Amino acid sequence: METRTPLATIVIAVDGPSGSGKSSVSRAVARRLGLRYLDTGAMYRAMTWWMLHNGIDVHDAGAVAAAADKPELASGTDPADPAITADGTDVAGPIRGPEVTAAVSAVSAVPEVRTRLVALQRAVIGTGGIVVEGRDIGTVVAPDAALKVYLTASEAARAARRNAETGDPAVTVGATRADLARRDALDSGRATAPLAMADDGILVDTTEMDRDQVVEHLLALAADRAEGAAQ
Numbered sequence: 001m002e003t004r005t006p007l008a009t010i011v012i013a014v015d016g017p018s019g020s021g022k023s024s025v026s027r028a029v030a031r032r033l034g035l036r037y038l039d040t041g042a043m044y045r046a047m048t049w050w051m052l053h054n055g056i057d058v059h060d061a062g063a064v065a066a067a068a069d070k071p072e073l074a075s076g077t078d079p080a081d082p083a084i085t086a087d088g089t090d091v092a093g094p095i096r097g098p099e100v101t102a103a104v105s106a107v108s109a110v111p112e113v114r115t116r117l118v119a120l121q122r123a124v125i126g127t128g129g130i131v132v133e134g135r136d137i138g139t140v141v142a143p144d145a146a147l148k149v150y151l152t153a154s155e156a157a158r159a160a161r162r163n164a165e166t167g168d169p170a171v172t173v174g175a176t177r178a179d180l181a182r183r184d185a186l187d188s189g190r191a192t193a194p195l196a197m198a199d200d201g202i203l204v205d206t207t208e209m210d211r212d213q214v215v216e217h218l219l220a221l222a223a224d225r226a227e228g229a230a231q
Contacts, residue, residue, distance in 0.1 A: 016151035019158025037079035040134035045095035138198030
């Protein structure tokens with residue numbers, strides 16, 4: 001018989017590439033279920049911001065590794081108002097800028113960075129009751145998660161969504177699509193914890209779905225894994 005997990009202690013792992021809808025969907029699912037929420041991508045961005053802010057050459061893996069233990073990072077878990085700080089500084093806005101976006105894949109590929117942040121992520125997850133989104137949640141961070149979902153969408157759909165999110169008229173959809181393809185290649189090709197779907201993950205292609213449809217689908221999957229679901 002399938003193991004059931006109470007919703008109050010469930011861990012829902014949501015992985016996928018940029019622009020697949022992970023953040024908005026994960027936050028909505030967490031709100032609907034009354035769970036905490038963790039954006040692990042924001043943690044890697046905060047680490048990258050700290051490196052840039054402190055003059056570390058982000059393309060020097062040795063320098064990044066040597067500094068990986070230095071920043072004090074703290075992530076909020078309120079899905080209605082997620083927060084992220086580095087050494088006490090609110091960096092929720094700055095980490096979404098183009099400089100961090102261009103450098104985050106390089107910093108994320110450094111094993112010492114991943115080791116540090118995975119430990120922090122597991123500490124936040126604790127005994128559960130959380131929706132965690134990222135690129136290696138189901139495979140590395142929380143391989144025992146009760147529900148593992150891999151969200152994806154076509155490159156065209158992901159680029160259009162990302163442009164709608166940023167609202168920058170100076171950036172074309174074509175340029176965003178090229179940047180997403182670049183990040184996909186880096187994230188999938190790195191030696192440590194590459195972007196991949198867990199063997200027991202559930203693939204959800206959101207290309208033809210709006211956010212509400214994806215949220216409802218994940219809520220149904222969560223209910224099926226939860227204690228008291230139909231046998």
